[in-house]
Amino acid sequence: MTETIQAVLDELRATALDERDKGDRFERLIHAYLTNDPEWTARFTDVWLWSDWPGRDGRPNTGIDLVAANRDGDGLTAIQCKFYGPGHKVAKADIDSIVSASEGVG
Template structure:
């Protein structure tokens, strides 16, 4: 197993609910966006959706958006949805097209 697959397996094992498992994964992706040079250069900052919404004076109620990232130098925001599929799930072409 790789370090990533070990980490994801631990999320699946310790999470009490699907929501908790999703939150662990979302926080992992948030850290990735802030640490990976490609995304660190692209994004000025990134937040969990609820945190970003509260900063905007909104409720942060679940709207299908998991993370929000601000594009460096433009003030543009990207809404990001995270999906932690089952370990044995294989992405299909239709799955990928629905994200684009």
């Protein structure tokens, strides 16, 4: 059975215990997508959840959700996953935290 991405997202929203659980589930979904989709596996050799990234060195979570090793050998990519509602418009403030948090990663 093939599900649309909208159906998957609706299921995540409906079954999440709370906002934290919803975010954690969304991060795992994006991790699975980036490690299985041919377009992204062509770009990244590895993708880790922040808590599993070997280079974390005990640093707390400051907004980075995933870290990916670039296949071209040019360092790492910090990824922030946001599970906003359908009508949300991304603002500069939404982006500022990942830019700040990604300094020193890669």
